[in-house]
């Protein structure tokens with residue numbers, strides 16, 4: 001995820017000479033970005049923490065002397081207070097991005113208890129090129145955000161896969177089914193984003209009375225099957241976020 005954010009920052013015009021990536025795994029980084037295995041000397045303006053939540057305790061000691069102005073954490077679950085206790089920084093901002101930030105069409109939720117306007121400005125300016133950016137005042141809601149927009153692309157990809165598989169089972173060549181499924185979801189989402197009515201009304205607009213869409217929607221709606229499945233999916237993801245928070249405390 002750190003790589004996806006970095007790719008977008010560079011594409012948006014950030015100067016790679018100003019960026020140091022710290023990763024002992026030696027991933028590919030954009031040209032001009034300095035890659036190091038351990039934190040270098042010096043105090044960064046912003047330190048973006050993009051390790052797995054389970055690695056926090058192992059990694060935190062190596063960051064103890066970096067003392068950034070703003071620590072931005074994208075770790076699922078892990079709370080601001082936990083981060084502040086383990087990594088010294090002037091301010092901590094939690095961010096929950098998602099994978100489409102790579103093309104500037106992601107969602108980034110932000111949270112901080114800092115009342116320093118400059119900290120908020122720095123976080124907003126950093127995230128602006130990545131997509132839709134919104135502040136979440138109540139940190140407890142971050143578990144829902146992780147489930148919805150953080151994990152959501154994974155759920156959307158499963159739905160696209162299922163649409164394509166369903167069409168292939170009806171005889172459409174698999175590659176064509178995948179192309180059509182992706183373009184259908186992309187177009188439907190773009191129209192919804194541009195519309196002054198909600199998705200329920202749009203679904204009804206697609207469904208001609210007595211037609212094919214209604215026949216399909218009846219299957220999704222029977223016993224609220226789709227709603228239940230999606231609610232259970234998001235609940236499981238949010239529960240896992242809470243577990244990660246607890247384990248990191």
Ligand SMILES: NC(=O)C1=CN([C@@H]2O[C@H](COP(=O)(O)OP(=O)(O)OC[C@H]3O[C@@H](n4cnc5c(N)ncnc54)[C@H](O)[C@@H]3O)[C@@H](O)[C@H]2O)C=CC1
Nearest residue numbers: 001022023025050051052053059074075076097098099150
């Ligand atoms: N994958 C996603 O779509 C999203 C992930 N996140 C968060 O991003 C974080 C990373 O997740 P992924 O990118 O999926 O995992 P990943 O395993 O792909 O990336 C983790 C990176 O951390 C590096 N790393 C390991 N030990 C390190 C150390 N000691 N110091 C510095 N870097 C080290 C690894 O080499 C790797 O490049 C997690 O906290 C996750 O909750 C948040 C939103 C979305």
Ligand SMILES: O=C(O)[C@@H]1CCC=N1
Nearest residue numbers: 076146149150151152
């Ligand atoms: O699966 C995960 O834990 C991360 C956080 C949100 C999306 N991916």
